Amino acid sequence: DTAVSQTPKYLVTQMGNDKSIKCEQNLGHDTMYWYKQDSKKFLKIMFSYNNKELIINETVPNRFSPKSPDKAHLNLHINSLELGDSAVYFCASSFDTGPSGNTIYFGEGSWLTVV
Amino acid sequence: SQQGEEDPQALSIQEGENATMNCSYKTSINNLQWYRQNSGRGLVHLILIRSNEREKHSGRLRVTLDTSKKSSSLLITASRAADTASYFCATPIIQGAQKLVFGQGTRLTINP
Numbered sequence: 001d002t003a004v005s006q007t008p009k010y011l012v013t014q015m016g017n018d019k020s021i022k023c024e025q026n027l028g029h030d031t032m033y034w035y036k037q038d039s040k041k042f043l044k045i046m047f048s049y050n051n052k053e054l055i056i057n058e059t060v061p062n063r064f065s066p067k068s069p070d071k072a073h074l075n076l077h078i079n080s081l082e083l084g085d086s087a088v089y090f091c092a093s094s095f096d097t098g099p100s101g102n103t104i105y106f107g108e109g110s111w112l113t114v115v
Numbered sequence: 116s117q118q119g120e121e122d123p124q125a126l127s128i129q130e131g132e133n134a135t136m137n138c139s140y141k142t143s144i145n146n147l148q149w150y151r152q153n154s155g156r157g158l159v160h161l162i163l164i165r166s167n168e169r170e171k172h173s174g175r176l177r178v179t180l181d182t183s184k185k186s187s188s189l190l191i192t193a194s195r196a197a198d199t200a201s202y203f204c205a206t207p208i209i210q211g212a213q214k215l216v217f218g219q220g221t222r223l224t225i226n227p
Contacts, residue, residue, distance in 0.1 A: 090158070
């Protein structure tokens, strides 16, 4: 069974459109994340939720809106897509972000191409 | 600026050789993690080393941590073609909440 699953895996869309990426984890984790990986493989955190509550919101355009209906789901909605939004978006989860450090489990990624 | 930076950015070796990748970071940490990413896939956790540890082993992987130099290394011994992947180090930063910050990765190619 897939631990962290995200859909769709590939998404090609035109500029200006609105799209959503869905994510679900079945690991019982209470923290979920969205990361963005650009063409140079640089991976940057966008958002983090703990028990449905937003705890990290990096400097991300407000066209990006995460939504966590429950602690097993974290969706990402993107409005008015721009060419620069083309990237791979990874959903991830972990147990709480305590100082001892926790392993993060990643989904397989959603390849977004804006044309 | 990035918290973690891997060196080299790319490494190509022959199967059976050892591969060493390095990671430098800027701020004090309580742990450092290494992840692997196969082409077209998500990242997979390899190993976590805590700040009070100097070395850790897991199978063919050996990780060292030098907190005085703010650096870590990942050694893969007796490399295999299946080890071809990108390897990332990740360090936690606490800014309100703790977040894991990744470097840009080392692209490792194992030639048969």
